[in-house]
Amino acid sequence: MGVVPYADAFKTQRVKRMVGPGAVSAAALARQVGVSQPTLSQWLREANRVAAMRPPPEEKKPTVPAGPKKWTPEEKLRVLAATQGLRWASFPPWMASGSKGAGGVHVSARVCW
Known part of the structure; x- marks a missing residue:
C-alpha cells in the first residue's frame, strides 16, 4: 500500500x-478514524519536535496602569516635607493663586490644615 497524503x-x-x-x-484513535497507529504516532512525534523547536514566548512586560498615580500616605508626607522650605515666589503664578491648570483641573500649592 502506498503513502496516503493527508491534509x-x-x-x-x-x-x-x-x-x-x-x-x-x-x-x-486509529480504530476511530481509520488511520494506522504508527502514522498517528509519527504525527504526534513530529508535532512534539516542532513544539520543542519554538522559542519560548516572550515574558509579558508589566503594563503601566491607566490614570493618575495612586499616592501612598508616606509619599504624600515626603512631598509635603520636601516642599516646606519653598517660598511662594518660586511657584508659577497659577499655582500660587489656586487657579485651574492644564485640563481645567483645580491646582494649588497651598496646603490647608
Missing part, C-alpha cells in the same frame, strides 16, 4: 485529540 488540518486535528485533557491513545 495538514486533518493531521493537526488528530494530534490535538492525542494531547491534553481527554486525550486518546494513538491505537484508540
